[in-house]
Amino acid sequence: xxxxxxxxxxxxxxxxxxxxxxxxxxxxxxxxxxxxxxxxxxxxxxxxxxxxxxxxxxxxxxxxxxxxxxxxxxxxxxxxxxxxxxxxxxxxxxxxxxxxxxxxxxxxxxxxxxxxxxxxxxxxxxxxxxxxxxxxxxxxxxxxxxxxxxxxxxxxxxxxxxxxxxxxxxxxxxxxxxxxxxxxxxxxxxxxxxxxxxxxxxxxxxxxxxxxxxxxxxxxxxxxxxxxxxxxxxxxxxxxxxxxxxxxxxxxxxxxxxxxxxxxxxxxxxxxxxxxxxxxxxxxxxxxxxxxxxxxxxxxxxxxxxxxxxxxxxxxxxxxxxxxxxxxxxxxxxxxxxxxxxxxxxxxxxxxxxxxxxxxxxxxxxxxxxxxxxxxxxxxxxxxxxxxxxxxxxxxxxxxxxxxxxxxxxxxxx
Amino acid sequence: xxxxxxxxxxxxxxxxxxxxxxxxxxxxxxxxxxxxxxxxxxxxxxxxxxxxxxxxxxxxxxxxxxxxxxxxxxxxxxxxxxxxxxxxxxxxxxxxxxxxxxxxxxxxxxxxxxxxxxxxxxxxxxxxxxxxxxxxxxxxxxxxxxxxxxxxxxxxxxxxxxxxxxxxxxxxxxxxxxxxxxxxxxxxxxxxxxxxxxxxxxxxxxxxxxxxxxxxxxxxxxxxxxxxxxxxxxxxxxxxxxxxxxxxxxxxxxxxxxxxxxxxxxxxxxxxxxxxxxxxxxxxxxxxxxxxxxxxxxxxxxxxxxxxxxxxxxxxxxxxxxxxxxxxxxxxxxxxxxxxxxxxxxxxxxxxxxxxxxxxxxxxxxxxxxxxxxxxxxxxxxxxxxxxxxxxxxxxxxxxxxxxxxxxxxxxxxxxxxxxxxxxxxxxxxxxxxxxxxxxxxxxxxxxxxxxxxxxxxxxxxxxxxxxxxxxxxxxxxxxxxxxxxxxxxxxxxxxxxxxxxxxxxxxxxxxxxxxxxxxxxxxxxxxxxxxxxxxx
Numbered sequence: 001x002x003x004x005x006x007x008x009x010x011x012x013x014x015x016x017x018x019x020x021x022x023x024x025x026x027x028x029x030x031x032x033x034x035x036x037x038x039x040x041x042x043x044x045x046x047x048x049x050x051x052x053x054x055x056x057x058x059x060x061x062x063x064x065x066x067x068x069x070x071x072x073x074x075x076x077x078x079x080x081x082x083x084x085x086x087x088x089x090x091x092x093x094x095x096x097x098x099x100x101x102x103x104x105x106x107x108x109x110x111x112x113x114x115x116x117x118x119x120x121x122x123x124x125x126x127x128x129x130x131x132x133x134x135x136x137x138x139x140x141x142x143x144x145x146x147x148x149x150x151x152x153x154x155x156x157x158x159x160x161x162x163x164x165x166x167x168x169x170x171x172x173x174x175x176x177x178x179x180x181x182x183x184x185x186x187x188x189x190x191x192x193x194x195x196x197x198x199x200x201x202x203x204x205x206x207x208x209x210x211x212x213x214x215x216x217x218x219x220x221x222x223x224x225x226x227x228x229x230x231x232x233x234x235x236x237x238x239x240x241x242x243x244x245x246x247x248x249x250x251x252x253x254x255x256x257x258x259x260x261x262x263x264x265x266x267x268x269x270x271x272x273x274x275x276x277x278x279x280x281x282x283x284x285x286x287x288x289x290x291x292x293x294x295x296x297x298x299x300x301x302x303x304x305x306x307x308x309x310x311x312x313x314x315x316x317x318x319x320x321x322x323x324x325x326x327x328x329x330x331x332x333x334x335x336x337x338x339x340x341x342x343x344x345x346x347x348x349x350x351x352x353x354x355x356x357x358x359x360x361x362x363x364x365x366x367x368x369x370x371x372x373x374x375x376x377x378x379x380x381x382x383x384x385x386x387x388x389x390x391x392x393x394x395x396x397x398x399x400x401x402x403x404x405x406x407x408x409x410x411x412x413x414x
Numbered sequence: 415x416x417x418x419x420x421x422x423x424x425x426x427x428x429x430x431x432x433x434x435x436x437x438x439x440x441x442x443x444x445x446x447x448x449x450x451x452x453x454x455x456x457x458x459x460x461x462x463x464x465x466x467x468x469x470x471x472x473x474x475x476x477x478x479x480x481x482x483x484x485x486x487x488x489x490x491x492x493x494x495x496x497x498x499x500x501x502x503x504x505x506x507x508x509x510x511x512x513x514x515x516x517x518x519x520x521x522x523x524x525x526x527x528x529x530x531x532x533x534x535x536x537x538x539x540x541x542x543x544x545x546x547x548x549x550x551x552x553x554x555x556x557x558x559x560x561x562x563x564x565x566x567x568x569x570x571x572x573x574x575x576x577x578x579x580x581x582x583x584x585x586x587x588x589x590x591x592x593x594x595x596x597x598x599x600x601x602x603x604x605x606x607x608x609x610x611x612x613x614x615x616x617x618x619x620x621x622x623x624x625x626x627x628x629x630x631x632x633x634x635x636x637x638x639x640x641x642x643x644x645x646x647x648x649x650x651x652x653x654x655x656x657x658x659x660x661x662x663x664x665x666x667x668x669x670x671x672x673x674x675x676x677x678x679x680x681x682x683x684x685x686x687x688x689x690x691x692x693x694x695x696x697x698x699x700x701x702x703x704x705x706x707x708x709x710x711x712x713x714x715x716x717x718x719x720x721x722x723x724x725x726x727x728x729x730x731x732x733x734x735x736x737x738x739x740x741x742x743x744x745x746x747x748x749x750x751x752x753x754x755x756x757x758x759x760x761x762x763x764x765x766x767x768x769x770x771x772x773x774x775x776x777x778x779x780x781x782x783x784x785x786x787x788x789x790x791x792x793x794x795x796x797x798x799x800x801x802x803x804x805x806x807x808x809x810x811x812x813x814x815x816x817x818x819x820x821x822x823x824x825x826x827x828x829x830x831x832x833x834x835x836x837x838x839x840x841x842x843x844x845x846x847x848x849x850x851x852x853x854x855x856x857x858x859x860x861x862x863x864x865x866x867x868x869x870x871x872x873x874x875x876x877x878x879x880x881x882x883x884x885x886x887x888x889x890x891x892x893x894x895x896x897x898x899x900x901x902x903x904x905x906x907x908x909x910x911x912x913x914x915x916x917x918x919x920x921x922x923x924x925x926x927x928x929x930x931x932x933x934x935x936x937x938x939x940x941x942x943x944x945x946x947x948x949x950x951x
Contacts, residue, residue: 041931043939050941057944114885115902118941147839147849148882150889153902160901183839246939248885315930321922323696341692345918345929349911350943354933356921394937 003303004030004271006414007291009278009330010310010318012037013400014385014407016261018308021088021411023268030302031265032276032291036258038316038386042399043220043246044253045127046089048082048104049074050119050397055351061121061401062104071390073406074398076365085408086122096260098226101125111217113149113247115157119397124244124253126222126231131241135215137168142219144175145184148248149219172209172216174202187250189221193230203237213239220244220252226260281307281331288331288381306380306414309333309361310407313386319360326359331381333361333369336389353392360389366413367406382410415608418444418576420775421596422615423583423625425449426456427559427761429617430566431768431787432775437573438790439776439783444609445567445575446598448582448621450866452563455619456761457869458688458720460642460667460676462653463487463495463555464762467502467527468660470519471512476739478523479763484553486765490791493818494562498668500554500653501535502527504547505704508658513548516657520552527552541649543707554653556669559761560869561819565792567860568823579860586614586629586753593752602862602898613775616755620685620723626755631748635757637721640677641690643698643920646713646877649673654705663701671844671876672715675702679722688719690919713924716879716916725757740767742774793821800825807831807838812846819871820851827854841890842883844876852887856894864891864909879913881932903942910936 008019011033019031049061049068058064065082068075074082086104093100102108102122109117110127120127132138138158142151151171158164176192178184192198210216222244223230231242244253266272279294282301290303309330311318319335320327324344326335337359338344344356364370367382384406386393393399422433425447433445447453466480488495504513520527527550535549536542567577578598585597587608595610616625620637648668656664662678675698695717702709725741740759754774759767769785776783796804796817804813804824808831817824830850831837837850855861855870864887867873873887874880888902888909900908910932917925936942 038934042934047938055943112940114888114906114936114940114942116941116944118939118944145836145839147841147886147889150892150902153889153892156892157901157903179835248882248935248939251939313930314926315928315934317927321926323692323922341696341922342919344921344926345914347918349914349933350907350937356926356929357933394933397938397941399934399938 004028005305006030006308007032007302007304008308008310009291010037010312010385011035011262011272012310012312012316012385012403013039013257013261014403015308015310016258016265017085017089017404017407018310018384018410019270020092020261020265020268021408022414023265023270025411027414029270030304031270031272032278032293032302033272033274034276034278034317038312039254039258040251041249042254043251044124044255044257044400045110045120045246046100046102046122046400046404047119047393047397048086048121048401050107051395055395057119058107060105061107065104069390073363073388073391073402076363077405077409078365081409082405085405088408089404090122092264093260096226096264098228098256098260099125101128111154111158111243111245113154113219113245115153115155117161118246121401124256125228126242126244127253128243131215132217132243135167137170137215139170139172139210139214139216141172141174141216143184143189143221144173145178146186146189146219147183148185154217154245174205177201185250186219186221186247186252187224187255189219190224190252193221193223194225199230199233203234206234206240207238210238210240215241215243217243217245219247224252224255224259226256278330280329283331283378287379291330306382308410308414309381309383309387310385311387313360314356316386318387328361328387331378333377333383334371335359336362353395357392357394358390361387362389367410368413382413384410415610416444417610418442419611419779420444420613420615421446421609421611422617423596424617424619424621425451425563425577425579426454426617426619427563427764428619428756428759428767430563430570431764432615432617432756432771433575434566434570434573435768435772435785435787436775437570437575438786439772439781441776441779441781443570443575444611445570445577446581446583446596447577447579448601450579450869451567451577451860452560452869454621454685455720455722456559456563458642458718459559459640459761460665460674461557461559461669462665462667462762463557464760465500465552465554466523466525467500467516467520467552467554468655470523470525471516471659473739474519474523476760477519477525479766480760481523481525481553483763483766484555486788487557487762488555490788491557491562491565492791493793493821494558494565496556496669498554498556498652500552500655501539502550502552502655502657503535503542503705504657505543506545506547508656512658517550525552539650539652539654541706541708542654543705548657550657554655556653556667557761558669560872562792564870565821568821569792577860579866580862583625583628586625588629588750588752591749591751593750612752613779614753615771615775616753617771620721622723622755622757626745626753629745629750629753631745631750633743633755633757634726636724636726637682637685637687638724639680639682639687639719639721641694641698641717641719642674642676643695643717644715645673645675646715646924647671647673649706649712656705663698664705666702666705675709682721685721687721689915690717690719692919692921695920714920715877716913717919718916723757742771744774796822796824800828804828808848809838809840809846812840812848815846816848816851823854827851830854841886842871842873842876844878844883845872847871847873849890852890853894856890862898864888864905865912867891868909874909874913879917879928879932880909881928881935884909906936906942
């Protein structure tokens with residue numbers, strides 16, 4: 001039986017960062033994954049911190065970090081640790097040919113499919129809002145039969161926002177040629193643009209509809225690969241600037257990010273087992289010694305020196321629940337939650353922190369799970385991403401940010 | 415000022431029933447509803463078309479009315495009824511001596527209750543508990559409250575009826591002891607005006623006393639709260655009742671792809687006290703577990719509550735002890751001519767209640783036309799030719815459902831598909847509602863919000879609870895200016911908040927998974943709550 005230095009359970013962004021980070025420090029790493037994580041649901045922009053307090057928007061995530069309670073994962077890791085993680089993330093992305101821009105000093109306010117703006121911190125170049133800032137006229141492109149993206153909604157929403165109100169908007173319709181009763185998703189449009197024929201057709205349609213140099217908001221569909229090739233090829237046909245907005249799942253930019261990091265992890269020597277049904281762990285004397293999986297063929301045991309848990313929250317499947325009780329299945333770690341199920345949800349869905357969103361595993365600054373007295377529960381187990389307690393990624397806009405920062409911290413702790 | 419002969423107050427089953435009946439008899443009638451059609455109790459019940467079995471022992475008269483109306487509605491409202499049949503099941507601990515009493519009572523009132531072996535019952539409903547001791551089949555059925563109300567209104571309109579939703583009555587106008595009209599307020603715009611009429615029918619259900627109080631007349635109606643759970647799948651193909659004296663949480667009703675468990679009975683402070691608590695949900699599950707042992711493992715879609723308008727002439731009676739029979743109150747007794755209230759009753763007997771009420775009004779107006787609601791179907795069937803034509807455009811699997819929702823209104827929906835490529839897209843994949851149908855319903859003068867469209871089409875009522883179709887339908891709403899000044903983020907917030915109200919009291923297991931996903935999309939990714947002044951670019 002092979003023995004590993006590190007086993008990462010979970011293949012979302014936190015798991016990928018933890019695995020790649022550990023492998024980069026010459027650890028022999030195994031990653032056990034089931035499904036694709038939530039990157040393809042939530043998207044690929046790195047939200048660091050958009051709102052603090054009762055919902056005060058932040059021009060600079062950095063300023064908000066100091067206002068977070070001690071229980072927040074960012075507070076436990078500290079400013080320097082956050083910076084190191086973001087630097088690592090950006091370095092790898094650049095090295096892999098899909099550069100991210102931005103820094104904790106400022107938020108970008110990117111347009112969304114709902115016609116709102118959303119604060120986010122690190123973005124691919126195709127989400128840069130600078131061209132929008134400069135343009136007097138903005139085109140908004142939609143695709144026929146792409147039913148989860150309505151350019152009219154984007155126009156109607158942006159026109160109400162003071163900084164966009166004086167700009168002229170115009171809707172442009174593009175056609176993938178997929179007809180005959182077929183409903184298409186952003187993934188199909190992106191795959192169409194992965195093909196040469198698709199790009200050629202799209203470029204021709206853009207040429208007909210747009211003046212040279214036009215600035216165009218598009219759904220996040222500019223190819224499935226972590227590369228700017230699709231955007232560059234389309235842009236050069238008329239000196240256009242194409243700006244990708246956020247949209248409903250499937251989230252193509254998140255898919256690109258997943259592809260990038262999965263490739264990078266494998267390249268760095270991480271062994272990846274997909275579709276692993278983790279059934280539990282073997283613990284002796286306060287240390288975990290192995291992970292057990294129970295796929296259809298047989299039960300397997302994977303041994304390692306240390307472990308990182310990144311199985312996600314309630315949606316991701318890393319946390320389970322029944323009325324008034326939350327659970328974690330791999331290590332049976334305690335999950336702090338209100339005993340009264342009436343207290344899990346706030347009456348107002350939006351505009352407030354939701355108690356359920358902050359339910360998770362409490363960890364220390366090394367990302368080791370701790371008990372009520374602050375003592376580590378298992379000496380060689382670390383936790384990252386949405387498994388953690390103390391933050392509400394939807395309300396704060398901190399999802400991928402916490403995943404990267406805590407995943408990186410875990411890679412340093414193992 | 416609008417003038418009419420009769421004003422009917424209340425857009426629930428009883429109100430629309432009276433409205434349609436009067437319109438069919440040629441009486442000029444306006445229907446007023448304070449919110450949307452079927453917003454109140456008529457959509458907040460388990461959707462059971464009673465065989466009468468539940469009332470047979472205690473209230474033979476109610477039971478008889480139920481079985482008669484049950485058979486009538488299967489004919490005239492066939493698109494609203496799913497003929498599922500029902501079981502009455504006696505479980506360990508249920509009083510043994512109730513069984514023979516119940517069998518005799520069913521026989522007495524003409525309910526066909528046939529015993530079958532437990533083994534056969536389990537073959538038909540394999541999820542049911544093996545601990546069952548006795549099982550009977552009865553002609554229970556499932557009925558769609560939203561659709562029934564909407565199809566009554568569609569029919570009444572064909573006979574000249576006018577509907578005003580989001581219109582609340584703020585005053586009853588009268589002179590010399592005779593009603594002369596009602597004063598109304600549009601709840602969306604705040605505008606008030608008056609409608610002159612000769613007669614007012616108060617069919618406001620749990621709100622009945624609030625109307626009569628405007629004329630200084632007290633009516634002893636007590637809102638009685640019932641909590642229900644809708645499950646994500648159809649784990650029973652039949653209505654399943656406990657064979658015991660009527661009690662909380664012992665009826666399961668299948669509806670399309672879901673199952674509803676209900677209900678509780680507890681006095682409510684207000685008629686709109688419709689937010690359930692987690693405690694109530696867990697209690698219901700505890701009771702339901704006796705009949706379907708795995709019920710706690712099933713995913714809950716949402717929970718909801720409604721208030722029954724329990725009427726009692728005795729001010730001290732309440733809850734299940736009060737009569738479920740309906741009563742027409744002629745307020746001449748209190749010295750006011752031209753106002754009658756209809757109180758009590760149940761959804762299954764709505765048509766009969768409406769018939770009696772309309773008879774009463776017609777007698778006073780000197781109208782001699784007979785009631786035809788027991789014979790004439792609610793909606794006309796579209797021609798075979800039209801359905802055949804529709805087959806070319808509709809996604810194949812959605813046509814049958816569309817026909818049952820739309821009747822002859824299939825035609826304008828089909829026109830929309832013919833005129834514009836892409837209108838046959840499914841916006842709601844769970845309930846199979848096309849873009850064309852949503853556009854057609856959105857354009858109806860009674861549609862002011864996505865919630866209104868949802869109640870007419872079932873859009874958003876399936877597995878995703880609006881997480882995906884909510885966004886799509888907002889696109890349609892924006893194009894149809896359905897928002898009345900509201901933008902996509904506000905429309906989405908309203909719609910998702912309403913869905914959330916039904917998920918929050920059961921926030922665990924798969925419901926919680928879905929909630930985390932939905933909030934991640936709309937708050938995390940789309941920031942629909944983001945104030946527009948938050949930041950610049």
